[in-house]
Amino acid sequence: MADHLDPRVLLTLQQVMEAEYPQLLEAFLVDSEERLRLLQATYQRGEAESLRRAAHSFKGSCSNMGAAQLAEHCHALEEAAQSRQLERAGKLIELVEREFAIVRILCRAERQRFSGS
Numbered sequence: 001m002a003d004h005l006d007p008r009v010l011l012t013l014q015q016v017m018e019a020e021y022p023q024l025l026e027a028f029l030v031d032s033e034e035r036l037r038l039l040q041a042t043y044q045r046g047e048a049e050s051l052r053r054a055a056h057s058f059k060g061s062c063s064n065m066g067a068a069q070l071a072e073h074c075h076a077l078e079e080a081a082q083s084r085q086l087e088r089a090g091k092l093i094e095l096v097e098r099e100f101a102i103v104r105i106l107c108r109a110e111r112q113r114f115s116g117s
Contacts, residue, residue, distance in 0.1 A: 004067065004102050005107070076095075
């Protein structure tokens, strides 16, 4: 799990959010799914600057949740979009999607673990 979600970050968020922690996890997942749709849409339209901004924003969200690998992929995507390397960007979006699939499973398990305790 630590490779995909930093347990120290999750613990801090749990302590700060208390009973609202499961809702935070769910909000992150819903928001992330929308961000993925935006990444795909801006990529398909060839809008490099919009793609860069979307990747930058998603990177921050991922960092805040302790999803370091996902944030790193978003950072690479941001750089590719900034330099208008759209072929590379398409491959990076695939990496973002794969990593998010793992993070989604882990967040749901964490939400279930917290709610069940």
